[in-house]
Amino acid sequence: MEQKYLYQALPFLRELDKRRRELFEAYFETAPVWLMDSFQIEVLEKGVTFVRENTPVETVYIVGQGSIRAVDYRIYGIAYDFMRFDGVYAMGGMEVIMDLSEYRTTLETVTECTVIKIPRAKFERWLKTDIRALKQEAKLMGEYLLEQGRNSRAYLFLQGADRLAMLFTERYQRYAKQDVYRIRSTRQELAEASGLCVKTINRAVKKFQDEGLISREGNSILISREQYERMQAMVSSVVEQE
Structure with a gap:
């Protein structure tokens, strides 16, 4: 029932390729109906900054279609595009797990994007009541941080x-x-x-x-x-x- 409801909540899933659909089905496999009822879908144009570092985390975003980038402006105000996301990953999920009240990076659309918006309180409730969801989110966060750290160390020495x-x-x-x-x-x-x-x-x-x-x-x-x-x-x- 939940998978059928997922497609009702996110009708654009039918437009995705099989692999990406399966990623969404696996990610939300145990998602309760009350969580899916909170989903909001928004289409963002290319080049839109939809999350700014140091602003309150009120919404968790998941990219449905398109690609986004994480950008760091802290050093001399120069933009450094240090990570791209085009998989099923919760932007804001790391902050929820780490009990952070503000976003730790700036996020911009690289292409036109369809994004899923989930209220932080609903997403946090899901993680607190579903051990599988919590473990899944921790695993994705660890993989992201590991990749980012490895790349940063390599770029440090490469010219x-x-x-x-x-x-x-x-x-x-x-x-x-x-x-x-x-x-x-x-x-x-x-x-x-x-x-x-x-x-x-x-x-x-x-x-x-x-x-x-x-x-x-x-x-x-x-x-x-x-x-x-x-x-x-x-x-x-x-x-x-x-």
Whole structure:
């Protein structure tokens, strides 16, 4: 009954691919009806900041469709895009588990997004009354923090082209379709994601193109499976990867 009710509460699920639908079904497997009754669906345009660091946590957000990014502006006011979310993950869930009253990061939409909004009080009640949900949320939070920590340590030592290559390989693993990853990000967006300056990004992109590690199609950068594997080998020669 609950799964049928989930599709009534979130009708856009029928538009998702099978894998993503299954992720939602697994995430909300034990969700009670009163929680699903609290869901609000909102469509946000690209480039919208919908959570700001240090503001009160009143709502937990889950991305239904689209992609968002976590951005840090604390150092010299420079935007650093340190994590992207396109899976089933509760933004604000970490703050709930850690009893934090304010969001610890700023969140912006990378694409047009369909988001699920859940009142904090309802989400917190669910975790307190469902051990499976609490364990699931703790596991997702731990995986996120582990990935973020590992990436941050790697970026600390990588410079220039190596750092951009690591970013490209990570993005390929997550977003490639039919063995091709199409990058439509501007040079400024790549700078914010890598922590490099635009001038360094331009030099690295030219280097990759000269070496055949990327291809161009109009304003887009393309990375094929073969190019990804070569770039991955380059990154692995510097950073030991699992």
